[in-house]
Amino acid sequence: MVENGAGRDRLARVLRPVRAGNGFEEALEQILQTIRLGLVRHGERLPSERELAGRMGVSRVTLREALKVLAEQGLVVSRRGRYGGTFVHSPEPPAEGARLGAEVAEVEDALRFREVLESGAAELCAVQGLSGVPAQRLRTAMEAAGDAEPADYRRQDTLFHLTLVELADSPSLTAQYTAVRARVNELLGRIPLLVRNLEHSQAQHAELTDAVLAGDPERARRAAREHCQGTAALLRGFLT
Structure with a gap:
């Protein structure tokens, strides 16, 4: 989980309002960076859609499109239910x-x-x-x-x-x-x-x-x- 204060502080270094014109591409970039940097590790849950969309200043539709791409690439998985959400799955190990x-x-x-x-x-x-x-x-x-x-x-x-x-x-x-x-x-x-x-x-x-x-x-x-x-x-x- 990254929903405690320390987790939010770490994510603030990467997740920020995107510039107008390239919302989808920049939202995808920021979530990928969050995963690649290990700020949300394998098996941990990303912040809620509402929080992610709010941090980056994009619509929920745009955010879902970005998350769909990550799911297709095997980088996140979605789970339903009370303890559901979007979880990081098997990111590539960081380079030296x-x-x-x-x-x-x-x-x-x-x-x-x-x-x-x-x-x-x-x-x-x-x-x-x-x-x-x-x-x-x-x-x-x-x-x-x-x-x-x-x-x-x-x-x-x-x-x-x-x-x-x-x-x-x-x-x-x-x-x-x-x-x-x-x-x-x-x-x-x-x-x-x-x-x-x-x-x-x-x-x-x-x-x-x-x-x-x-x-x-x-x-x-x-x-x-x-x-x-x-x-x-x-x-x-x-x-x-």
């Missing part, structure tokens, strides 16, 4: 300190660099203004990602983002982005595909495309950053 530190630093570096490059590319595209063939390329790539089957989603998602960066018309930026995107894709290949996240990602793709084609640099940068931060939250939760 040095290796974990290196992994966290590597993941953070890749995620931050991706965000900087992609938000910059989105802003440049919006400033330059896309019309005609370039605008159609971006729309087509966005729609292809939305229509993709789960098995092909990550390839189409990559093509959408590469198209956006290429349209910024900076070979140096494209080269740097291609390298960091390869690293991000390797990390994404180590976590499960989540339908809820794919739906959210496609909505963000549409917002990003609309902002770029509307010639709104600030909105385009904001949309790109928010999208990158959602992906980053998932990767941090599962991998670090």
